[in-house]
Each structure stands twice: as C-alpha cells, then as structure tokens.
Amino acid sequence: MIDPIIFSVGPLAVRWYALAYIFGLLGAIWYMKAMTHRPPEIVRTIDVDDFLVWATLGVILGGRLGYVLFYKPGFFIDHPAAIFQVWQGGMSFHGGFLGVIVATWLFSRKRGIPVWGFADMIACAAPIGLFLGRIANFVNGELIGRVSDVPWAMVFPHGGPQPRHPSQLYEALLEGLALFVVLYFLRQNEALRRRTGLLTGVFFIGYGLARSAAELFRQPDYHIGFLLGGTTMGQWLSAPLILFGIWLIVRAKPES
Secondary structure (H helix, E strand, O other): OOOOEEEEEOOEEEEHHHHHHHHHHHHHHHHHHHHOOOOOOOOOHHHHHHHHHHHHHHHHHHHHHHHHHHOOHHHHHHOHHHHHOHHHOOOOHHHHHHHHHHHHHHHHHHHOOOHHHHHHHHHHHHHHHHHHHHHHHHHHOOOOEOEOOOOOOEOOOOOOOOOEOOHHHHHHHHHHHHHHHHHHHHHOOHHHHOEOOHHHHHHHHHHHHHHHHHOOOEOOOOOOOOOHHHOOHHHHHHHHHHHHHHHHHHHOOEOO
16 A cells, blocks of 8 residues: 655645656657667657657647546536546546647647657657556556456555455556567667658557556456456557557558
C-alpha cells in the first residue's frame, strides 16, 4: 500500500501519477533530441523542444476523451461535468495515442517536417512514458490484475482480500522496457532508419501484442467485464494498432 500523494501543501498535492507524466514527456523529448544528430537528419532540436507542448496536449486531451468514449460513455453522458475532473483518474492509452498522432500530423505539417520520419522518432521514445505510466498505475493500486496464487501475487487496497497479479508491472516491462530495447537496437541500423514509418510500425505491433498479452493477467474494468470469447476492451482496441503497424512496415520505403 503506497500513498499516491508524495507530499501536499494546503490544497495542492504532488502525485506520483503527475510526475510519471512529466518525466515521461521530458524523458521522451530528451531522447528524441539525442536522435536528431543521426542520419537521416529530418528535424532540428528546437523543433523537438517545441513539440513538447503539442505532445502534452495530445496525451492529456486524447487520453481523457478516449477514456470517456471507450470506457464510460454512459456515465459521462449523465455527468458531463465529470469529464473535466481529471484528478479523479481515468485516462486511456489508446485515446492518448490517437491524440499524439493528431498532434504529430498537425505539427509536422506546420513545420514542414517529414511525418513518418518524425513519427519514427516519437515511436522510439514513447516506451519511456509507457514504462513510467505503468509504474504510476502500480503505485496507485489501479488497473489491478486477476486473482492468482503465484508467489509474487499482491493484495491491492481496492482489489479485495485476494492476492492478484501485479499486471501493471507486467505492462511496464513489456510495453515499456522490452519495446524500448527492441526499437533502440533496430534504430542503430541506418538502412532501417531510412525506411521511414518502419519503426512506427514496429511500435504499433509491439505495443498491440504486449498489451494484448498483459490483458490476460489484468482484471477487466468492472463496468465492462469480458467481451466476446473472453476478450477485453484493451485487446479489441489493440487489434487495429497491430494491423496498422503491419501496413506501415509493408509500405516503408528507403529514403535518401
């Protein structure tokens, strides 16, 4: 049982979840700036700095709207004011992902930056935020796993008395660490870097597979439950990402 609040001053509280978002975005931007100096040089470091604001808006707005539309549309129709109560929790990765896609496309068009080359850089950096975000989920005791008797099963504050899989840590390792390592080594190959869109496709497929696997150990949202054939909403939302990732890899052509 870990306190989600690090410290508070009066009505203001600093939460682990907020720090995960902040350091996830800053870490991703730092890593992207390091990538700007390797060919193909498609973007300046100042452009990466400026993209931070766009990425932040994409993650927050997209993540919240995704949660509203994908997971609790009925509740928010009845309680529209709750849409803006972000501090109460409720963010969707898939929504945040779509938000970043829109932000990337708009920013690239505005600055005259090759969209897929820039997207490849973002894809390589995104697992940093995913890793920290899942660690924050674990600290908060949210998105808990299914009941289990494995030796490392844990009892979560809001999950009843039965021990459960620490599925947040599984996702941190798969979506965050493992995906980061795979993309890091692929990016070392200049021929692959010049096939713009390929690394983005690998990220789409890697995330979709990692999320689908982790969902086997994660407790579905209580208000949704299991779907067709024992699948979950997370798996259904991941399937289009995998298909789109395959298309990106197939279409990727070397660029000079």
